[in-house]
Amino acid sequence: MSSHAIREPGGAGKRPRWLQHSDLALRGISLGYIGLFVALPIVALTTRACGGGLHRVWEEMTRPEALFSLRLTLMMAAAMMIINVLMGTLTAWVLVRYRFPAQSVVNALIDLPFAIPTVVTGLMLVVLYGPQSSIGTFLSAHGVEVIYAKPGIVLALLFVTSPFVVRAVQPVLMELDRDMEEAAATLGARRWTVFRKVILPSIFPAVLTGAALSFSRALGEFGSVVMVAGNIPMRTQVASVFIYGEVESDNPLGALGVSVILLAGSLIVLIALNLLQRLGRKRDE
Amino acid sequence: MSSVDTPSRGSESRVYALRPWVAAFARRIPRARGILIFAVVAWFAVLILLPIGTLVRGAWQEGLSASMEALGAPAARHAFSLTLGITVASVLINTVFGTILALVLARQRFCGKLLLEGIVDLPFSVSPVVAGVMFIVLFGSDGWLGRWFESGGIRIVFALPGMVLATIFVTLPFVTRQVVPVLRECGLEQEEAARTLGANAWQTFWQVTLPSIRWGLAYGVTLTVARALGEFGAVLVVSGSIIGKTQTATLHIHQEFTDFHYAGAFAASLVLAIASFCLLVFMELMKKRVEAGRT
Numbered sequence: 001m002s003s004h005a006i007r008e009p010g011g012a013g014k015r016p017r018w019l020q021h022s023d024l025a026l027r028g029i030s031l032g033y034i035g036l037f038v039a040l041p042i043v044a045l046t047t048r049a050c051g052g053g054l055h056r057v058w059e060e061m062t063r064p065e066a067l068f069s070l071r072l073t074l075m076m077a078a079a080m081m082i083i084n085v086l087m088g089t090l091t092a093w094v095l096v097r098y099r100f101p102a103q104s105v106v107n108a109l110i111d112l113p114f115a116i117p118t119v120v121t122g123l124m125l126v127v128l129y130g131p132q133s134s135i136g137t138f139l140s141a142h143g144v145e146v147i148y149a150k151p152g153i154v155l156a157l158l159f160v161t162s163p164f165v166v167r168a169v170q171p172v173l174m175e176l177d178r179d180m181e182e183a184a185a186t187l188g189a190r191r192w193t194v195f196r197k198v199i200l201p202s203i204f205p206a207v208l209t210g211a212a213l214s215f216s217r218a219l220g221e222f223g224s225v226v227m228v229a230g231n232i233p234m235r236t237q238v239a240s241v242f243i244y245g246e247v248e249s250d251n252p253l254g255a256l257g258v259s260v261i262l263l264a265g266s267l268i269v270l271i272a273l274n275l276l277q278r279l280g281r282k283r284d285e
Numbered sequence: 286m287s288s289v290d291t292p293s294r295g296s297e298s299r300v301y302a303l304r305p306w307v308a309a310f311a312r313r314i315p316r317a318r319g320i321l322i323f324a325v326v327a328w329f330a331v332l333i334l335l336p337i338g339t340l341v342r343g344a345w346q347e348g349l350s351a352s353m354e355a356l357g358a359p360a361a362r363h364a365f366s367l368t369l370g371i372t373v374a375s376v377l378i379n380t381v382f383g384t385i386l387a388l389v390l391a392r393q394r395f396c397g398k399l400l401l402e403g404i405v406d407l408p409f410s411v412s413p414v415v416a417g418v419m420f421i422v423l424f425g426s427d428g429w430l431g432r433w434f435e436s437g438g439i440r441i442v443f444a445l446p447g448m449v450l451a452t453i454f455v456t457l458p459f460v461t462r463q464v465v466p467v468l469r470e471c472g473l474e475q476e477e478a479a480r481t482l483g484a485n486a487w488q489t490f491w492q493v494t495l496p497s498i499r500w501g502l503a504y505g506v507t508l509t510v511a512r513a514l515g516e517f518g519a520v521l522v523v524s525g526s527i528i529g530k531t532q533t534a535t536l537h538i539h540q541e542f543t544d545f546h547y548a549g550a551f552a553a554s555l556v557l558a559i560a561s562f563c564l565l566v567f568m569e570l571m572k573k574r575v576e577a578g579r580t
Contacts, residue, residue: 022486023393030389033382034404037453041419042407044429048422087328094325098318106329108569113333115561115568117515119535120554123542124336127343127551159332191317220412222518223535227542240414240518247418247522256422259415266410274403 045263049256061257065233069242070261076150076238077218080157085211088165089203095166096173111163121159122227125152148230153238156224161217165210172206173199205280212273216266340558344551355541355549356556360529364537365556371445371520371533372513375452379509383460384502388494390461391468408457416454417522420447443525448533451519456509463505464498467575471497504571511564514557 049057060066094100095107113121129136129146139146146152176199184194222240229236231245239258246254344352355361390402408416424431424441434441441447475497479489495502517535524531532540534557541550 023389026385026389027393027395029382030386031401033386034401037450037457038404038407040430041416041423041454042411044423045415045419087325090321091325091329094321098322100322100326102326106326108565109329109333111568112337112562112565115511115515115565116337117517117535117538117554117557117561119517119538120340120515120558121336123538123550123554124340126542128336128339133339155332159336162332216410220410220415222412222414227539240412243412243414243418244518244522247414247421252418252421252425255418259412259418262412262415266412267407270406270410 042263045256046260049260057253057257060251060254061261063254065237066242066254066258068234069237069239070258072150072153072237073219073239073262076153076157077215079154080161080218081211081215083154083158084161084165084214085207088162088210089169089207091166092169092173096170110166113159113162118160118221118223119227122156122224125156125159125224125228129155147228148232148236150229150236152228153225153236156228157218157221160221160224161214164214164217165207168206168210168213169203172203176202205276208276209273212269216269219262219266219269337558340551340554343547344555347548347551351548352552352555355546355552358549360532361537361549361553363529364532364534364553367445367448367532368514368534371449371452372510374449375456375513376506376509378453379456379460380502380506383457383505384464384498387461387464387468387498391465392473405461406458408454411454413455413516413518414522416519417451420451420454420519420523424450442523443527443531445531447523448520448531451523452513452516455516455519456512459508459512460502460505463501463508463575467498467501468494500571500574504568504575507564507568507571511561511568514560514564 091106091110095103095110126147127133129139129152131137131140131147136147144151146155180198181194184198185191189197220240221238222244225238226241226244229238229241231237231241233242233245237245239262243255243258243262246252246258356365386405390398390405411419421442422428424434424447426432426435426442431441439446441450475493476489479493480486484492515535516533517539520533521536521539524533524536526532526536526540528540534553538550538553538557541547541553
């Protein structure tokens with residue numbers, strides 16, 4: 001333990017005296033910064049939700065519209081996650097293992113959804129699949145409604161979260177040792193078996209990381225979904241849109257309950273992810 | 286020359302000569318690979334390129350003059366300048382304090398540091414709408430701090446300060462997250478050498494630390510700018526979206542869309558999309574610099 005402390009840069013054991021005063025000042029500034037801009041708002045939200053009469057918040061939270069919005073959010077995020085895991089892993093695989101024309105273009109534009117404002121994403125999807133577009137009319141003639149319906153929500157979530165899985169899996173695939181695969185192939189394993197028994201176990205943690213990040217993001221996504229799905233209670237109203245509606249109609253108590261649940265949901269996902277990564281690192285050592 | 290070399294494959298080589306890249310492509314890629322590559326490219330095209338193409342075409346169909354007119358309208362101009370102002374303010378604050386925080390996280394050991402590290406990442410996992418609700422609760426007229434500010438005659442919520450606060454919250458982790466790993470990697474030796482040679486803390490920071498973290502810092506700032514320009518949910522909840530007063534560019538797009546003013550929505554969206562595309566190109570360059578600095 002003590003040897004570890006000494007090896008660490010800036011470890012307490014060998015820190016020169018001149019660092020100490022400015023160190024404390026910087027630490028104070030940092031704590032103030034995080035405290036004021038992050039910790040205080042979160043504490044205020046939770047105490048207000050729990051403080052002013054828990055049963056009233058509970059009543060608001062268990063209204064059918066609120067429960068429906070939470071269930072819809074979970075379902076849509078889960079659907080998005082499944083598609084995202086499949087296509088994201090495949091995209092990472094193709095980008096790392098194969099060479100094809102336009103590859104660098106695809107690789108460079110993977111991050112584009114992170115850069116595009118979510119409102120713009122929503123607008124684009126409405127224009128593309130909406131009732132005025134040719135694709136939209138074609139689809140609704142065949143009984144598939146995209147805009148102001150569930151497929152639109154999944155599509156918007158997919159667009160917004162698509163880089164997560166690709167960017168998590170890509171570096172792991174790049175560093176993967178090919179020897180094991182070649183050994184398995186030499187021993188007569190078929191390609192699919194090699195993928196399932198050799199490659200999948202080593203990229204699985206990365207896939208899980210990407211899936212958790214995209215799920216957590218999807219739980220809270222607002223801009224693209226509110227444009228694409230509208231604000232129809234009991235039909236297309238996801239949790240974040242429900243919260244916005246409650247704020248608009250001046251009912252802060254209704255907003256508070258669902259807000260706390262969303263906050264807790266994404267926190268749980270992140271903590272679970274952190275624990276998993278730590279477990280994985282321990283197993284590697 | 287090739288006809289002398291390969292007389293027996295005359296007809297084949299003529300096909301290659303016609304479309305060399307097609308033939309080379311087909312030869313190099315077995316069928317299973319071809320299907321997978323096609324699936325990925327098609328998925329990418331439908332999910333991402335098709336919507337962007339539609340936006341460009343939509344703005345084109347509305348016509349250049351209509352688009353320019355919509356962008357020149359006072360509400361639009363005000364919205365864009367407001368977005369710029371908020372972005373500059375939140376980038377400044379997050380860059381200065383984010384760098385300090387990164388220095389503390391990378392160089393100091395104290396109890397509760399792990400908790401602090403966890404809290405720094407929190408804004409990424411909080412829904413923007415929930416972030417907006419937090420600031421309303423805190424700075425609203427009956428909030429802890431809102432009551433205090435209100436008695437001093439300062440409005441935070443439904444006004445500019447609240448929008449800046451919400452944007453700071455949402456973009457807070459970027460700078461710190463990018464700078465911490467760079468700081469950890471470059472170590473303390475150079476700084477200690479500078480100190481031994483008589484530089485004070487300030488000189489050391491400007492002439493030794495800052496140059497070595499500059500690309501990581503630039504990358505973090507670029508991410509912050511991109512997110513601040515496009516922030517919608519948090520700002521919408523906090524601002525109340527008052528036209529010509531608290532409406533940013535993204536809120537303006539939303540307003541134009543709900544009012545069926547598609548020309549205005551398209552034009553403003555295109556401006557934001559082009560800005561974020563430029564930022565993305567910039568980001569790629571930064572990333573290469575950061576990676577080059579590591580090796």
